[in-house]
Amino acid sequence: xxxxxxxxxxxxxxxxxxxxxxxxxxxxxxxxxxxxxxxxxxxxxxxxxxxxxxxxxxxxxxxxxxxxxxxxxxxxxxxxxxxxxxxxxxxxxxxxxxxxxxxxxxxxxxxxxxxxxxxxxxxxxxxxxxxxxxxxxxxxxxxxxxxxxxxxxxxxxxxxxxxxxxxxxxxxxxxxxxxxxxxxxxxxxxxxxxxxxxxxxxxxxxxxxxxxxxxxxxxxxxxxxxxxxxxxxxxxxxxxxxxxxxxxxxxxxxxxxxxxxxxxxxxxxxxxxxxxxxxxxxxxxxxxxxxxxxxxxxxxxxxxxxxxxxxxxxxxxxxxxxxxxxxxxxxxxxxxxxxxxxxxxxxxxxxxxxxxxxxxxxxxxxxxxxxxxxxxxxxxxxxxxxxxxxxxxxxxxxxxxxxxxxxxxxxxxxxxxxxxxxxxxxxxxxxxxxxxxxxxxxxxxxxxxxxxxxxxxxxxxxxxxxxxxxxxxxxxxxxxxxxxxxxxxxxxxxxxxxxxxxxxxxxxxxxxxxxxxxxxxxxxxxxxxxxxxxxxxxxxxxxxxxxxxxxxxxxxxxxxxxxxxxxxxxxxxxxxxxxxxxxxxxxxxxxxxxxxxxxxxxxxxxxxxxxxxxxxxxxxxxxxxxxxxxxxxxxxxxxxxxxxxxxxxxxxxxxxxxxxxxxxxxxxxxxxxxxxxxxxxxxxxxxxxxx
Numbered sequence: 001x002x003x004x005x006x007x008x009x010x011x012x013x014x015x016x017x018x019x020x021x022x023x024x025x026x027x028x029x030x031x032x033x034x035x036x037x038x039x040x041x042x043x044x045x046x047x048x049x050x051x052x053x054x055x056x057x058x059x060x061x062x063x064x065x066x067x068x069x070x071x072x073x074x075x076x077x078x079x080x081x082x083x084x085x086x087x088x089x090x091x092x093x094x095x096x097x098x099x100x101x102x103x104x105x106x107x108x109x110x111x112x113x114x115x116x117x118x119x120x121x122x123x124x125x126x127x128x129x130x131x132x133x134x135x136x137x138x139x140x141x142x143x144x145x146x147x148x149x150x151x152x153x154x155x156x157x158x159x160x161x162x163x164x165x166x167x168x169x170x171x172x173x174x175x176x177x178x179x180x181x182x183x184x185x186x187x188x189x190x191x192x193x194x195x196x197x198x199x200x201x202x203x204x205x206x207x208x209x210x211x212x213x214x215x216x217x218x219x220x221x222x223x224x225x226x227x228x229x230x231x232x233x234x235x236x237x238x239x240x241x242x243x244x245x246x247x248x249x250x251x252x253x254x255x256x257x258x259x260x261x262x263x264x265x266x267x268x269x270x271x272x273x274x275x276x277x278x279x280x281x282x283x284x285x286x287x288x289x290x291x292x293x294x295x296x297x298x299x300x301x302x303x304x305x306x307x308x309x310x311x312x313x314x315x316x317x318x319x320x321x322x323x324x325x326x327x328x329x330x331x332x333x334x335x336x337x338x339x340x341x342x343x344x345x346x347x348x349x350x351x352x353x354x355x356x357x358x359x360x361x362x363x364x365x366x367x368x369x370x371x372x373x374x375x376x377x378x379x380x381x382x383x384x385x386x387x388x389x390x391x392x393x394x395x396x397x398x399x400x401x402x403x404x405x406x407x408x409x410x411x412x413x414x415x416x417x418x419x420x421x422x423x424x425x426x427x428x429x430x431x432x433x434x435x436x437x438x439x440x441x442x443x444x445x446x447x448x449x450x451x452x453x454x455x456x457x458x459x460x461x462x463x464x465x466x467x468x469x470x471x472x473x474x475x476x477x478x479x480x481x482x483x484x485x486x487x488x489x490x491x492x493x494x495x496x497x498x499x500x501x502x503x504x505x506x507x508x509x510x511x512x513x514x515x516x517x518x519x520x521x522x523x524x525x526x527x528x529x530x531x532x533x534x535x536x537x538x539x540x541x542x543x544x545x546x547x548x549x550x551x552x553x554x555x556x557x558x559x560x561x562x563x564x565x566x567x568x569x570x571x572x573x574x575x576x577x578x579x580x581x582x583x584x585x586x587x588x589x590x591x592x593x594x595x596x597x598x599x600x601x602x603x604x605x606x607x608x609x610x611x612x613x614x615x616x617x618x619x620x621x622x623x624x625x626x627x628x629x630x631x632x633x634x635x636x637x638x639x640x641x642x643x644x645x646x647x648x649x650x651x652x653x654x655x656x657x658x659x660x661x662x663x664x665x666x667x668x669x670x671x672x673x674x675x676x677x678x679x680x681x682x683x684x685x686x687x688x689x690x691x
Contacts, residue, residue, distance in 0.1 A: 044370035045416040046335065046344050048398065048407040055104045057404035064401045067127035068393040069177070069221060072110055073406055074126050075102040078118050101126070101135075106408060116147060117159070131180040134199050141171035144185065148199045160202035166190045166209060176219040179242045182207070186217045186226065194244055207244035212236060216271040220394065223283055225276045231256045232269040235285065237305060249309035255301070257289045277329045277394055279349060280432070285311075286334070288325050297321045300336060302349075315359045317347045320366075326392035330411050331434050333364075335396075342368050342386040346416065350432055351425055364429075365419055370412075374403070414440045423448060423457045424464070431468050431485050438485045442495050449500045449514065458514060462521040465492065470525045489530045492518065497533075501540050508544040515540055519558065531564045538568055547576045554582050561589045563596060570600060580604070602630070605637035607646050622653050627663060631672045640679055647676050 056075045058064050065074040077100045099118035104111055110128075116137065125138040128149075135147045143163040148156040162185075164170040170187040177183055178194070183204075185193040191212040195204040215232045218225045226236040233256045239247040256267040275286040285303040300317035317334060319325070324339035334347040345363035352359040373380040389402040396409040413433055417440060420426040427448075430441040448458050468486045487496075497518060501511055515537045522529045537559075541550040559565055569583035580600075587597045601610035607630050614620045627650045634646040651661035663669040 043367075043415045045346065045365050045367060045412050045419075046330075047370040047410050047412060048372050049410050051106065051408075053104050053106055053406035055102065055404050055406070058401045063123060064399075065123070065126050066391065066393060066397075066399055066406075068397065069219070070110065070128060070130070071105050071107065071397065072128065073104045073399070075104070076100075076123050076126065077102075099123075103128075104406070106406070114149070125174055127177070129177050129180045129183075129197075133180065134197060136175060136177070136183065138172065138175065141173075142168075144172065144175055144183075146197065146199075146202075146204075148202070158202065160204075162195060162204045164190065165193060165206055166211075173214060173217060176221075176224065176240075178222075178240045182242055182244075184224070184240060186214055186224075188214055191226070192224075192238070192246075194240075194246070196244075208246060210238070210246075210248070218271070218274060218276040220276045220278070220283075223276060225274075225285065227269065227271070227274075229253070231267055232271075235311075237309075249305065249311075252303075252311040254285070254287060254303060255289075257291075275327045275329075275394065277327075279329060279334065280332050282306075284315075286327060288327070288336075290322055298323075298325065300325075300327070300334070313358055315349055315352075315361060317345075317361050317363075319345060319363075326390070327394075328392060328398075328409055329395045330409055331413075332432060333411070335409065336363075337386060337392060339386050339388070344369055348429055348432075350428060351420070365416060369409075374405075413437045414443075417444065423454065424460050427461045427464055431464060433485055434483055438487070438491075441485055441487070442491075445496055446499070449496060450503070450506070455510065455514060459517045459521070462518050463524070466521045466525040466527055470527055473527070489522070489527070489533060493530075493532055493536065497536060501536060508540075508546075512537070512540050512544065512546060512549070516553070516558070523558075529560060531562070534559050534565050535568055538572070542572060542575060547578075550576070551578060551582065554586070561586050563587065563590055566590070566596075570603075602633045605633055605639070605642065607634050607642065608649075611649075623657055625650075625653075627667050627669055628672065631669065635672065635675060643676070644680060647672070 053073065055064070055073045056062060056077075061078040063076045065076065066072070067074070098115050101114050101116055103113070110132065112132075114135070116135070119139060121139045123137060123139055124141070126136070128135055133149050135149060136144055137147070138144045143161045145159045145161040147159055150156055164172060164185065164187055167187075167190050170190045173186045173188055175183055175185050181197050181199075183195055183197060185195070187193065190209070191214055192208070192210040194207040194209070196207050197204050212226065213228050215227045215229075217227065222240045224238045224240055226238070228234045228236065228251075233254050234251055235254065236251045237249045239249075241247070254269070256269050269287070273288045277284060277286065279302075283305045285305070287301045287303070288298060289301055290298045297318070297320040299319055301313055302315040302317070303311050304314040305311050317336065319336060319338070321338055321341060323341070326337045326339075328335040328337070332348075334349070336345045336347070337343075338345065343366050345366045347361050347363055349359070349361065351364070352361055369385050372383040372385065374383045375381075383403075387400060387402075389400050391399045391401065393399065398407045398409055399405070411433075413430070413436070417426050417430055417437075420429055423444075426444060427441065430437050430444065445461065448454070448461060451457075465487050469488060472486050497515060500506075501515060503511065519529055519533060519537060522533070537553075538550065541547070541553075553559060554569070566583040566586040569579040569586065572579040584597060584600060587600070595614075598610040598614050601607075601613065611625065611630060614625065615622065630646055631643070631650065634643040637643070650663070654661050654663065663673065
């Protein structure tokens with residue numbers, strides 16, 4: 001929720017980098033390390049965004065809040081601070097006690113400056129409805145006030161409020177917007193209270209209530225996690241849908257780290273040690289747990305919530321150190337910041353494919369964020385990374401309230417991928433990143449193709465690419481997964497296979513083998529190969545004169561039968577004569593291709609086989625045959641006997657149909673009759689003709 005990040009007692013939303021309690025746990029089995037150290041120690045894999053959201057820093061009478069759902073910074077100044085900051089306020093506002101609110105966000109459309117009443121009590125929480133038309137302000141633990149936004153410069157100063165409807169003794173721990181007209185209060189003794197808001201009437205209507213004791217809560221739309229129990233380790237998860245349509249999962253209990261003996265206090269799970277976040281489309285509860293000095297270091301235990309509401313530990317992130325931690329989720333990677341060492345550890349859950357039991361993960365990298373420069377008095381000076389003033393929010397927000405800056409954490413994917421020494425794992429890692437990683441993936445795959453000693457990995461990578469493509473084209477993946485990298489056939493052809501086939505340094509046998517393996521992978525994943533893939537392979541076989549292999553592949557059905565591919569085979573007739581018959585056989589297998597087969601025969605001046613084909617398999621009668629279609633190629637062949645035979649055949653046909661050998665005017669054969677008379681002036685037009 002939008003809680004203060006400075007100037008108040010700390011909550012999880014205020015300071016996310018905080019020391020979790022210590023505990024002792026079992027030593028996990030040692031997983032295989034899938035990464036290596038970078039060759040260049042100055043290489044960085046995380047950076048603060050160049051685009052910075054600036055806001056007024058914390059000062060006397062100035063408080064800063066952050067709404068991680070809307071990604072908005074609220075700078076609230078009380079009346080005195082507002083007057084000092086803007087002397088015109090006394091002239092523009094009629095109220096004597098007015099507080100100013102400056103709203104800043106990376107999304108420019110969400111920036112605004114408004115004024116609200118200063119009631120002399122500090123604001124505890126403040127945030128907008130999703131449509132930015134209603135501002136909710138909590139000044140006490142008994143009620144929440146609402147103001148309708150009139151435009152981007154002000155609000156309706158007539159407030160309306162809502163108290164706890166079920167028990168006056170209950171304290172409001174916070175609130176969260178479910179939709180633009182629905183809000184949920186979280187109370188300490190009576191759980192959830194949901195209300196429908198009617199801004200035009202300035203009233204709220206109770207929708208639904210859930211009774212339970214609550215210590216603290218986390219909200220990641222549409223999931224709300226409530227903590228209860230004396231150790232704060234009993235969790236209740238709700239799925240909040242609009243209209244009071246809420247789903248409640250069975251409660252579950254998590255292990256609590258035992259505090260050091262010297263503290264002499266019972267174990268208790270703190271809000272700052274828990275994160276509720278989706279990773280790879282699944283919802284996880286991440287808990288930072290310290291271990292004793294006898295063990296390697298702290299760990300992040302990940303509880304996964306499945307669709308049936310069953311919760312279990314699926315993954316453990318091994319941090320290999322103790323101290324203060326904060327968590328970001330960046331492109332489905334878990335980034336754990338360690339304040340003491342000023343390092344950020346990056347984990348990818350997909351690099352461990354174990355399906356049974358708990359998966360243990362080492363970090364892909366453990367390096368600092370790239371050094372950052374800030375401008376002070378016109379000079380660039382180094383900025384202190386991992387500052388104690390940092391507040392870290394999901395998914396990738398870092399706020400320094402003292403400096404007055406908000407950044408988004410960015411991933412430098414190329415160098416990070418290079419750390420994964422297993423090429424197959426590296427390709428899999430890049431395939432599940434966002435689309436910006438496509439260029440990086442293509443660069444790495446190009447290197448794989450030119451690695452003479454590891455073509456077995458290339459074959460496995462083809463299967464990875466096509467398995468991902470298959471899931472996309474069959475729509476069996478989530479919308480979130482569709483935002484990740486995949487390579488379709490046209491991209492593989494243009495950026496990988498075509499340059500690879502033109503390489504002069506590679507063995508032709510290797511080139512052909514790799515191209516055929518890609519084709520086999522497409523077929524194995526039930527993806528119809530595009531014509532240009534077939535053409536590329538055939539051209540390579542012809543270029544390297546591997547004609548027997550071409551014949552073998554065609555006869556064994558490696559190439560899909562199609563009319564375009566048959567035409568491609570026909571074009572090879574001059575260099576590989578058997579391709580002519582292979583093309584005819586393929587057209588016959590395709591079916592409904594009598595016309596095309598006849599055209600092929602005519603192109604080879606096989607006139608009578610073409611006539612026989614059309615009158616048998618083609619379903620045409622003699623009357624439907626167009627004489628000119630057959631007489632022209634017979635004349636072009638230069639074979640006088642052939643032309644004479646075809647001409648006489650159609651004269652006899654005409655006699656059978658019309659009792660006269662002459663052609664009809666619409667058959668357009670006058671010039672062909674003239675050619676016949678020129679070629680055979682001495683031959684009579686009558687006589688026996690045997691077909």
